[in-house]
Amino acid sequence: MSTDTTALAALAAPPRSHRTATPTAVRALKAVAVRSAAILALVALWEFAPRAGLVDATFLPPISEVAAAWWDLATGGQLAAHTQASLIRSFGGFGIAVAVAVPLGLLIGWYRPLADFLGPLLEVFRNTAALALLPVFVLLLGIGETSKVSIVVYACLWPVLLNTISAVRNADPTLIRLARSMDLSTPRLFQKVILPASVPAIFTGIRLAGAVSILVLVAAEMIGAKAGLGYLINASQFNFAIPQMYAGIITISAIGVAFNQLLVTLESRLSTWRIPT
Numbered sequence: 001m002s003t004d005t006t007a008l009a010a011l012a013a014p015p016r017s018h019r020t021a022t023p024t025a026v027r028a029l030k031a032v033a034v035r036s037a038a039i040l041a042l043v044a045l046w047e048f049a050p051r052a053g054l055v056d057a058t059f060l061p062p063i064s065e066v067a068a069a070w071w072d073l074a075t076g077g078q079l080a081a082h083t084q085a086s087l088i089r090s091f092g093g094f095g096i097a098v099a100v101a102v103p104l105g106l107l108i109g110w111y112r113p114l115a116d117f118l119g120p121l122l123e124v125f126r127n128t129a130a131l132a133l134l135p136v137f138v139l140l141l142g143i144g145e146t147s148k149v150s151i152v153v154y155a156c157l158w159p160v161l162l163n164t165i166s167a168v169r170n171a172d173p174t175l176i177r178l179a180r181s182m183d184l185s186t187p188r189l190f191q192k193v194i195l196p197a198s199v200p201a202i203f204t205g206i207r208l209a210g211a212v213s214i215l216v217l218v219a220a221e222m223i224g225a226k227a228g229l230g231y232l233i234n235a236s237q238f239n240f241a242i243p244q245m246y247a248g249i250i251t252i253s254a255i256g257v258a259f260n261q262l263l264v265t266l267e268s269r270l271s272t273w274r275i276p277t
């Protein structure tokens with residue numbers, strides 16, 4: 001009799017997954033709502049303020065007009081062409097900077113004589129703004145693609161390089177001594193100790209470089225380019241196509257957010273060892 005009662009109770013009780021799924025879904029919806037509240041408030045304010053006369057609609061049109069201009073640019077193919085030109089330059093320079101800065105930062109952070117030798121030179125260039133050197137890049141490399149990619153490489157190099165150097169120098173000395181006591185070779189020491197411990201700091205620099213790559217490129221495109229989002233924004237301003245100008249700005253912001261989220265996801269995958277199982 002007790003067996004039948006237990007079986008009936010098990011059948012009558014809802015599955016455990018359903019009992020736990022509902023609170024989880026509610027928490028997820030609440031998190032999305034909290035994160036979206038500020039954006040939705042900004043959108044509502046942007047739509048309301050020009051229509052209510054709080055700001056001049058000529059210079060800050062309602063966001064609905066900006067959205068319509070963005071759609072016209074997208075369907076006409078102009079937005080895709082300008083975005084493609086900017087992404088090729090930005091991601092190309094960013095990729096080159098990361099490929100150079102991470103190995104160089106590991107070497108400088110590990111070998112003290114090399115750090116002492118290059119230290120003064122690094123201090124000079126790290127404090128020289130990339131846009132201040134843009135005329136130099138244009139004079140030396142011309143106004144073509146090479147100068148634009150080069151200025152992105154220069155701007156992205158320093159966040160990655162300096163964070164990598166700091167990560168190596170701040171590695172736990174106890175772990176390093178323990179690894180040496182196990183007779184690990186230098187390559188194995190880097191693989192097993194230095195690199196895993198340095199991933200968070202390195203990715204901090206990479207994320208900073210990702211934001212810098214877009215900002216610096218847009219400024220460079222405003223000075224001398226025939227395509228790109230920076231060119232689109234600048235040309236729209238000169239032609240007084242204000243909604244198109246804001247459409248370009250929003251596109252840049254969306255690319256920056258998406259790129260940063262991609263880097264955050266990649267960092268979490270590479271740092272799974274830090275999460276207790």
